[in-house]
Amino acid sequence: MNSNSTYTSPRAEAEDKAAKARKAAASLAVLTTEQKNEALELIAAALVQRTPELLAANEIDLQRGREGGTPASLLDRLKLTPERIVGIAEGVRQVIVLPDPVGNTLQNIQRANGLQITQVTVPLGVIGMIYEARPNVTVDAASLCLKTGNAVVLRGGSAALQTNLKLVEVLRGALAGSALPPEALQLIEDPSRASADAMLKLNGLLDVIIPRGGAALIRNVIENATVPVIETGAGICHTYVHEDADVEMALPIALNAKVQRPSVCNSMETLLLHREFAAAHLPHIAGAMKEAGVELKGCAETVKLAGDAAQFQLATEQDFATEYNDYILNIRVVSSLEEALEHIEQFGTRHSECIVTASDEAASAFLDRVDAAAVYHNASTRFTDGFEFGYGAEIGISTQKLHARGPMGLPALTSTKYRIQGNGQIRG
Amino acid sequence: MNSNSTYTSPRAEAEDKAAKARKAAASLAVLTTEQKNEALELIAAALVQRTPELLAANEIDLQRGREGGTPASLLDRLKLTPERIVGIAEGVRQVIVLPDPVGNTLQNIQRANGLQITQVTVPLGVIGMIYEARPNVTVDAASLCLKTGNAVVLRGGSAALQTNLKLVEVLRGALAGSALPPEALQLIEDPSRASADAMLKLNGLLDVIIPRGGAALIRNVIENATVPVIETGAGICHTYVHEDADVEMALPIALNAKVQRPSVCNSMETLLLHREFAAAHLPHIAGAMKEAGVELKGCAETVKLAGDAAQFQLATEQDFATEYNDYILNIRVVSSLEEALEHIEQFGTRHSECIVTASDEAASAFLDRVDAAAVYHNASTRFTDGFEFGYGAEIGISTQKLHARGPMGLPALTSTKYRIQGNGQIRG
Incomplete structure (x- = not known):
């Protein structure tokens, strides 16, 4: 594989590679778990064996990034080390070591006319992944898709192109010694936006597109795809502290939700404080956030309660609607659980929402009524994650309601098929 | 409700009604099964009680249809009778009487850190239905959505506008005496294409759009929706008769798949005959199809084997790629199961596919390898249907692989939510 493309257009490359992936998918679907696991073991070994080649290819991307003025934090995400x-x-x-979710029987239906209907899990088919700079996504996506018997068309960001080319070369080299067809892994080598846009229209060749990356990338996929999409990523998450909450419970949860890793989708953007709790504890909470390096914005009442020391900016509607992914926090005082629910309904992205309260009744109302993938009572929203849920792996966190919602483990990469056994039944 | 719209644009109507539905959805989600069933009982009673009003409204549509030269078959689909x-x-x-699929626990996960994670089923939220002339879809969709705690925005065809306005008036009237908010049912009164197109972009207000209707309607939804869609409808279904098949089994299955109701998606468009079976039985099969009023197209070998009497036209590639939904059938002779699989892979729409064979081995290979929602051994493809599967109801037949595949009963109208109970857990 090399990047001297012979294709006449981005569309031609996407179509050709998706067609090859679809052909490979047909044979992947009937492989045994052992065959798939053997191929993954070969992949794991090849990655380590061919480390020098991978580092050399990665260095080309890093060098280009340094020359182009890429920020250090992005270079760090791009960088491979042994x-x-x-x-x-x-x-x-x-x-x-994870169980294979393909081939499970979900239902056995025995009809009066003698038809035996069995609903079984099957691979989705061909998965399109559109993502940005982190090269580990290339291997994660490949291994999750292959384990579930899916072919995959990968389209990573231009910043990681040489690294991705080498990674896929290594992975396909490993597959060549396995029962899996190397064509099951396809990498789009044209990193222009046109290549991603071409993938979005490949109905009949791609069964689903999963975008992973920033808001602009996801929005482009949602707005232009005709292939079904699993939306991931956007998270404006709230923590609501009820009037009866213990500050010793509330503060660590709020701090963790904000600062343990602010750049990710399950971190908190807005802290909602019941008025009574705020009256007693706002200066303490605000001080702790400040100390952790958090820039604070507050509603008018927050600003008033906090006094001068906390140096709040006044939060606007726009602030409440912003996913900062950074050391910035909105604080709003609410007069009731009801008002907190309304705020979350208006500004939340239905990702992860938390209530801190000593009241089981308030907790039940919150967990019942908040419409989100994950609703928490007395725990940090940071736990919305495939590994933290015990899924062992994660292809992303779905923020839509169709097909999969929340952290997506291996079962999210399957569909179903009805197998019907008859003995001549016809419909009357 | 009347059709003297006060909206300034199709977009304004769609947005306003979807927003009202979303507001109603929040209260629907927490209703009990009993409350929902009581509302449905009121709806059933009101439909019968208000029959004269419904017939009068329907007569306006019928009259307009007759004046506009609507074909008799379409007028019949539109017509209401007591x-x-x-x-x-x-x-x-x-x-x-169907079980309520909302509120079921799918998983209980107990984490080592003490987090208790429960995955429960919840309503999807707000469902957009875009459909054509049959007024029964209005009531079917409304009852299925309400039973599953979903609000629904209905957009039926212009031919049934007066009937739909009256139906929704009757349904909302019934809801007014129930625990369910009448705003949970919304009907778009502007039957222009612009109103459907506006619905397709209502991300954040609609959780899913389900199109029901002809190929052009479905294609428009797929190509223009940014809201997630469940694709329904297209069916180029095949029956493959293996070399060892008993003609007494094969002929009734093929005839039923073709002529029992040719206008629907699970009817057969192409019959694939193994060469040995064709050599022995093609004239008999072709004669029976002719007698049932089926126009026949065949591959070159079919035409040769059938002789003059059957009056085959030569089938083109285009014919094999066409969903006739009519008394027309392609017949193709294949030399092996492998060739049948290739034909289905190339031309099938992954809906319903059948093999007729006495060989369990051939049947297994076919059922394993054909990528379709429903794969049959020795039974008519006409059984792909929610009622025939025992689901008691059906909102449509999904032809995509995400979320739901094949006949969609009530569970297809639900999503899930993770409820997480902690006692102060933060992420390390």
Whole structure:
């Protein structure tokens, strides 16, 4: 594989590679779990064995990034090291030990006319992944898709192109020694937006597109795809602290939700405080956030209650509707659980929402009524994650309601098929 | 409700009604099964009680149709009679007795850190239905959505506008005496294409759009929706008769698949005959199809084997790719199961596919390898239907692989939510 493309257009490349993936998918669907696991083991070994090649290819991307003025934080996400490659290979081995979700019987229906209908799980077919700079996504997506018997068309970001080319070369090399067809892994080598846009229209060749990345990437996929999409990513998450909450419970949960890793979708953007709790504890909460390096914005009542020391900016409607993914927090005082629910209904993205309360009744009302993938009582929203849920792996966190919602483990990469056994039944 | 719209644009109407539905959805989600069933019982009773009003409204549509030269078959689909209204009300009562799929626990996960994660089923939220002339779809969709705690925005065809306005008036009138908010049912009164197109972009207000209707309607939804869609409808279904098949088994199955109701998606468009079977039985099969009023197209070998009497036209590639939904059938001779699988892979729409064979081995290979929602051994493809599967009701037949595949009963109208109970857990 090399990047001297022979294709006449981005569409031609996407179509050709998706067609090859679809052809491979037909044979993947009938492989045994052992065959798939053997292939994954070969992949894990090849990644470690071919570390020098991977580092060399990665260095080309890093060099280009440094020359182009890429920020240090992005370069760090792009960078491979021998330790990181070992970690990526370890991730593949974690997928090997997970149960294979394909071939399970979900239903047996015996009809009066003698028809025996069995609903079984099957691979989705061909999955399109559109993502940005982190090269580990290339291997994660490949291993999750192959484990579930799916072919995959990968389209990573231009910043990681040389790394991705080499990674896919290594992975396909490993598949060549396995029962899995190397064509099951396809990498789009044209990193222009046109190549992603071409993928979005490949109905009949791609069964689903999963975008992973920033808001602009996801929005482009949602707005332009005719292929079904699983939306991931956007998270404006709230923590609501009820009037009866213990500050010793509320503060660590709020701090963790905000600062343990602010750049991710399950971190908190807005803290809602019941008026009585705020009157007693706002200065303490605000001080702790400040100390953790958090810039604070507050509603008018928050600003008043906090006094001068906390240096709040006044939060606007726009602030409440913003996913900061950064050390910035909105605080709003509400007069009731009802008002907190209304705020979350208006500004939440239905990702992860938390109530801190000593009242089981308030907790039940919150968990029943908040419409979100994950609703928490007395725990940090940061736990919305496939690994933290015990799924062992994650292809993303769905923020839509169709097909899969919340952290998506291996079962989210399957569909179903009805197998019907008859003995001549016709419909009357 | 009347059709003197006060909206300034199709978009304004769609947005306003979807927003009202979303507001209603919040209260629907927490209703009990009993409350929902009581509302459905009121709806069933009101439909029968208000039959004269419904017939009068329907007559306006019929009159307009007759004046506009609408074909008799379409007028028949549009027409309400007292008996048909009783049948529609009976359909609502059948939904009442079905189990409520909302509130079921799918998983209990106990984490080592003490987090208790429960995955429960919840309503999807707000469902957009875009459909054509049959007024029974209005009531079917409303009852299925309400039973599952969903609000619904209905957008039927212009031919049934007066009937639909009256139906929704009757349904909302019934809801006014129930625990369910009448705003849970919304009907778009502007039957222009612009109103459907506006619905397709209502991300955040609609959770899913389900199109029901002809190919052009479905294609428009797929190509223009940014809201997630469940694709329904297209069916190029095949019956493959293996070399060892008993003609006494094969002929009734093929005939039933073709002529029992040719206008629907699970009827057969192409019959694939193994060469040995064709050599022995093609004239008999072709004669029986002719006798049933089927126009025949065949591959070159079919035409040769059949002789002059059957009057085959030569089938083109285009014919094999066409969903006739009519008394027309392609017949193709294949030399092996493998060639049948290739034909189905190329031309099938992954809906319903059948093999007729005495060989369990051939049947297994076919059922394993054909990628379709429903794969049959020795039974007519006409059984792909929610009622025939024992689901008691059906909102449509999904032809995509995400979320739901094949006949969609009540569970297809639900999503899930993770409820997480902690005691102060934060992420390390």
